[in-house]
Amino acid sequence: MPSNVGGCGKDPMPELPEVETTRRLLDPLVVARTVTGVEVPGRRVLRRHERPTDLPDRLEGRRIERTDRVGKFLLMGLEGDLTWVIHLGMSGRLTVVAHDAPETPHTTLEAAFEDGSALRFVDPRTFGWSAVWTPQEVAASPLARLGPDALEAPPDVEGFARRLEGRRAPIKSLLLDQTVIAGLGNIYADEALHRARISPRRPAGRISRRRLGLLLAAIEDVLDAALAAGGTSLDDMAYLLPDGRAGDYMTELRVYGRGGEPCLGCHQTLRSATIGGRTATWCPRCQR
DNA sequence: AACGATCCCTGTTGGC
DNA sequence: TGCCAACAGGGATCGT
Known part of the structure; x- marks a missing residue:
């Protein structure tokens, strides 16, 4: 640590390959980790939530069971049937850092883990967002309206x-x-x-x-x-x-x-x- | 319903 | 050289 798992350099333009690269690098660093604290320096990142407090409330104390990806959406399956969704927008990067690492400009969200590491979401242009959703909220979200995944389930x-x-x-x-x-x-x-x-x-x-x-x-x-x-x-x-x-x-x-x-x-x-x-x-x- | 236009936001770029 | 408008991008939303 710190280890960059952004997968996309300074101008990432995250599309499917960049999100999938990020997911693969992130997976071993976050699966089985438990979130102990959440900081949200940029409120805009929570704009997909009606109640912004839902995200920290639902994340804290919760363990990450798996990572997934659909289209450009990065997903983390949490215990309790919740899904942590991150969309990188056009400038979002994810990094796993030590919890006491120096601050990074444009950090919009940071989740600390029990082992002293933290997942940091840095997004200068703030087109990215994050949410923690129940199955019902997922079903009512853009995730449910996505077409077939271009990599995993390309149409014939x-x-x-x-x-x-x-x-x-x-x-x-x-x-x-x-x-x-x-x-x-x-x-x-x-x-x-x-x-x-x-x-x-x-x-x-x-x-x-x-x-x-x-x-x-x-x-x-x-x-x-x-x-x-x-x-x-x-x-x-x-x-x-x-x-x-x-x-x-x-x-x-x-x-x-x-x-x-x-x-x-x-x-x-x-x-x-x-x-x-x-x-x-x-x-x-x-x-x- | 389908489709085009507009807006969000900020770092970078190009023209003067 | 320095300033600033234009540009870039994904997706929500609105008007036609």
Whole structure:
């Protein structure tokens, strides 16, 4: 300790691979630990609770039995049938530190364990949040409305086609819609579309089965490769995993952040535009 | 219902 | 060089 389990460097942009990397590193450090105290320096982190006191009240004295992940949601199963949910938002990082470690700026939540360690949630842009929910609250939450997990339960071509049938929104927007498929964010959506040679603007319901098959395969490839690399670190400084590896999928990005640069396949200039309120980058020649 | 637009928030970046 | 507006992101919410 301290050991960084954020999995995502200075600019994490946590999508499914980064959250899963975080979960795997966190698991051995928190399972079987009992929470002895909770500090909440940033009230906003509790905004998903009607009563902000619910989280500390429910966490304190409770033992963590397992970790899990659905889409971009990190879950910790607690004794007493409660679920501790953490969403990293766009800048959230989790670290296990000694309880007396120096304070970290932008810490929004910290849970101390009985063994002297503590789980620290650091989130400068405060899009992240955390909650401890009963089964009923989970059932009424966004968790219950998530589409199939892009890594653990990817849809088959027929299932995917059914979900997209009749939809006129651009495929890029629907890849970001967590109720359609859970786990993709802007980086991996752009990367998967490029590999599948599909324009991000194409109306989702007008994509052939064959291309949807290619898209699902591309999603699997991109997520597997990112996971194997330990996620994407957009800052090449610092952040090493405990075993010394960096999250280095960034070096394999083919379109994300490369607008105006040449396509690695055909050398056409990559185009950037806003689609569904998000920046999309794609190759106008390879992707139609 | 589906879909686009707007807002939340702050560190970083790019233009002047 | 320094300042500041624009930008980035996931998701909730609102209007059409």
